[in-house]
Amino acid sequence: MEVLTVAATAALVKSMIEKLDQLWKDLIMFWDLDKECDITKDMLTIISIVLANIEKKFITNERICPWLSQLQDATYDVDDFLDDLQIEKQRRSKGKFPAGAVWDFLSSNNQVKFHYKMVKKIKRINTRLDKSMEEKRKFQLIERNFLMEEDIARRETFSIVDESSVYGRKEEKRKIINLLTKDKDKDILSVLPIVGIGGVGKTTLAKIVYNDKEIKKYFDRIAWIYVSMKFELSKILEKIIECVSKKGCDVSYIEAKVNKLETMISGTRFLIVLDDVWNEDAIKWKELTTILKCASTIGSKILVTTRSERVAKMVGTYDQFRVDPLEFEYCWKLFEELAFQYVDEEEKESFINIGKEIIRKCKGLPLAVVHLGSLAGSMEVDWCIIRDSNIWQTMEYWDGKMALDTFPSSLLFPC
Numbered sequence: 001m002e003v004l005t006v007a008a009t010a011a012l013v014k015s016m017i018e019k020l021d022q023l024w025k026d027l028i029m030f031w032d033l034d035k036e037c038d039i040t041k042d043m044l045t046i047i048s049i050v051l052a053n054i055e056k057k058f059i060t061n062e063r064i065c066p067w068l069s070q071l072q073d074a075t076y077d078v079d080d081f082l083d084d085l086q087i088e089k090q091r092r093s094k095g096k097f098p099a100g101a102v103w104d105f106l107s108s109n110n111q112v113k114f115h116y117k118m119v120k121k122i123k124r125i126n127t128r129l130d131k132s133m134e135e136k137r138k139f140q141l142i143e144r145n146f147l148m149e150e151d152i153a154r155r156e157t158f159s160i161v162d163e164s165s166v167y168g169r170k171e172e173k174r175k176i177i178n179l180l181t182k183d184k185d186k187d188i189l190s191v192l193p194i195v196g197i198g199g200v201g202k203t204t205l206a207k208i209v210y211n212d213k214e215i216k217k218y219f220d221r222i223a224w225i226y227v228s229m230k231f232e233l234s235k236i237l238e239k240i241i242e243c244v245s246k247k248g249c250d251v252s253y254i255e256a257k258v259n260k261l262e263t264m265i266s267g268t269r270f271l272i273v274l275d276d277v278w279n280e281d282a283i284k285w286k287e288l289t290t291i292l293k294c295a296s297t298i299g300s301k302i303l304v305t306t307r308s309e310r311v312a313k314m315v316g317t318y319d320q321f322r323v324d325p326l327e328f329e330y331c332w333k334l335f336e337e338l339a340f341q342y343v344d345e346e347e348k349e350s351f352i353n354i355g356k357e358i359i360r361k362c363k364g365l366p367l368a369v370v371h372l373g374s375l376a377g378s379m380e381v382d383w384c385i386i387r388d389s390n391i392w393q394t395m396e397y398w399d400g401k402m403a404l405d406t407f408p409s410s411l412l413f414p415c
Contacts, residue, residue: 172205219300
């Protein structure tokens with residue numbers, strides 16, 4: 001009975017997370033509710049992880065049942081809250097607003113009352129969820145992130161890139177290629193870290209370097225490896241083997257993988273890109289570089305992308321290469337390409353000023369430009385709502401901590 005309750009609760013929580021994702025564009029309308037709903041979603045996500053852990057480990061504890069019941073009640077309240085928002089959205093959509101006008105929600109007493117009521121309601125829900133978060137500690141429930149593991153797999157990067165849609169990175173590309181191919185050091189293996197905040201375009205820059213003809217001519221072997229949160233030596237070796245051999249790795253023991261890789265790259269000059277590295281364990285890093293050094297020849301390189309200054313300092317034999325925010329003119333070109341595809345030429349002029357205001361709020365982050373350019377291009381949300389939304393102030397977007405989690409998965413595009 002208890003296992004069924006856990007499964008039912010987990011399904012309910014997951015459905016609310018999905019519903020919050022689906023309603024994200026609508027939340028922008030409701031002035032400041034997006035911030036509270038972000039908190040709701042974050043807590044539900046952590047709770048979902050805990051529930052997955054309970055199911056995975058078949059935890060049985062009679063005291064969990066009341067906790068699950070409280071959690072279900074709070075989740076049903078979230079459902080009711082979102083239904084109320086849907087109803088209000090439909091009510092407002094029946095009104096006639098001038099095309100492109102900013103919806104002034106403060107002009108109606110009813111709308112102000114509705115907003116005040118809903119803010120109080122979601123805050124009460126968040127207080128209950130926060131209490132549930134505290135309660136789980138009594139059961140010694142850990143938060144092993146099974147969901148994050150699935151999410152990481154979904155976001156795994158690859159090396160292919162459409163360079164015609166990459167703006168403003170020619171100089172950075174030239175400098176990195178020069179460092180990788182024209183250096184005069186005699187090191188057998190050198191490491192160049194590319195560092196910058198989330199969404200600034202580190203992976204894209206690494207891609208256009210990786211695919212350059214000069215790089216492919218200079219290096220005998222190249223491999224693109226997505227690393228992310230989990231730095232597993234055996235898995236990384238397996239990925240390198242698969243990239244170099246262009247077929248699956250047919251050995252499972254780490255010693256066999258080391259021997260196979262050594263045979264494949266021995267005496268060659270290679271480039272390995274390690275994308276999105278978070279590992280700060282110097283011992284793990286040393287193990288990997290020791291294996292690669294033993295098989296490499298002079299001029300071999302590792303190119304690392306990371307948000308972490310500590311990682312960059314730990315791995316780099318070169319000074320870290322910092323990626324700065326993109327200049328406005330290039331952000332605008334990228335936004336134009338995405339946002340104006342369904343705008344008639346005669347209407348374009350009226351959208352340009354609003355679009356430029358949106359771009360200024362992106363603060364030079366190409367990922368933000370891609371998200372909002374794609375959203376604006378869908379024509380599903382009024383551009384003025386995107387511009388006037390307080391999403392810019394309420395989300396931890398610009399420090400890079402949530403650059404990939406700020407928007408629902410359905411709106412994510414590679415950058």
